[in-house]
Amino acid sequence: xxxxxxxxxxxxxxxxxxxxxxxxxxxxxxxxxxxxxxxxxxxxxxxxxxxxxxxxxxxxxxxxxxxxxxxxxxxxxxxxxxxxxxxxxxxxxxxxxxxxxxxxxxxxxxxxxxxxxxxxxxxxxxxxxxxxxxxxxxxxxxxxxxxxxxxxxxxxxxxxxxxxxxxxxxxxxxxxxxxxxxxxxxxxxxxxxxxxxxxxxxxxxxxxxxxxxxxxxxxxxxxxxxxxxxxxxxxxxxxxxxxxxxxxxxxxxxxxxxxxxxxxxxxxxxxxxxxxxxxxxxxxxxxxxxxxxxxxxxxxxxxxxxxxxxxxxxxxxxxxxxxxxxxxxxxxxxxxxxxxxxx
Ligand SMILES: [Zn+2]
Numbered sequence: 001x002x003x004x005x006x007x008x009x010x011x012x013x014x015x016x017x018x019x020x021x022x023x024x025x026x027x028x029x030x031x032x033x034x035x036x037x038x039x040x041x042x043x044x045x046x047x048x049x050x051x052x053x054x055x056x057x058x059x060x061x062x063x064x065x066x067x068x069x070x071x072x073x074x075x076x077x078x079x080x081x082x083x084x085x086x087x088x089x090x091x092x093x094x095x096x097x098x099x100x101x102x103x104x105x106x107x108x109x110x111x112x113x114x115x116x117x118x119x120x121x122x123x124x125x126x127x128x129x130x131x132x133x134x135x136x137x138x139x140x141x142x143x144x145x146x147x148x149x150x151x152x153x154x155x156x157x158x159x160x161x162x163x164x165x166x167x168x169x170x171x172x173x174x175x176x177x178x179x180x181x182x183x184x185x186x187x188x189x190x191x192x193x194x195x196x197x198x199x200x201x202x203x204x205x206x207x208x209x210x211x212x213x214x215x216x217x218x219x220x221x222x223x224x225x226x227x228x229x230x231x232x233x234x235x236x237x238x239x240x241x242x243x244x245x246x247x248x249x250x251x252x253x254x255x256x257x258x259x260x261x262x263x264x265x266x267x268x269x270x271x272x273x274x275x276x277x278x279x280x281x282x283x284x285x286x287x288x289x290x291x292x293x294x295x296x297x298x299x300x301x302x303x304x305x306x307x308x309x310x311x312x313x314x315x316x317x318x319x320x321x322x323x324x325x326x327x328x329x330x331x332x333x334x335x336x337x338x339x340x341x342x343x
Pocket of ligand 1: 035036037086088089209235236
């Protein structure tokens, strides 16, 4: 009897640790795609939302499949979002859709002025339903019982169009007065889908590779985003993005950068992030191994992968069921830190 009780106690202790169905937490995984993007959300009801799917080839595909099936214990992708048509974001999708069933695909579709066409194979990809995402759209998600925190994934912008400000939103004049433009909006990056993920008081911002001049439209003349908890450093930390107007306006507490060993983590962006007063935690998927890395790297504890030939360690974040706090962890080096949610 005693052994049975011990066994039951052991099982009770183990089960909540698995990202199973309806564990009431929101889990986010930044999968290492070596300078690409693949951000997986596992919702409190156990649904999966994958934002971008890394580079073409086996390496990123295997890492994504492993994260979904082995780490998160899920069997399908309920919602797959392509922020824009660059191969470090959609490259692994065709093979991924063959490896794991995709229920819904959300992207910019084929639109006028599409410069960087992803190819016919992309648009032939298998998914139960395909949606062209519009600013203001919400991805329909299963919700916890009434009275529990609400989960929402809202599109704030797509194809250079953005949501309207809520009536009565004050002008962001003091920040916007410091604006300067950059002349680098030539590619599909500028068309990136911008998502705001909200779970109760917790807010997470993922703008794909949205470029500098477009970023300004999100916060000037009015702040369309609000204040956020977590900022996925836009465009891998390249300085064609990460307009400081955004950082000064949305005041993130935690920044997570999906840089590569030599891609992203640009000195200008690194400096702007360091100067962002609201920031309490700054993470990198990779150590910046360029010569400027001497100055532009966070402390080793906050970096998931140190070596050039890395093992593809991920960063994960788990929002508590009451949404009052969230923990960021790098399982590979046992880093774990809990932050208070803003609201
Ligand atoms: Zn990219």
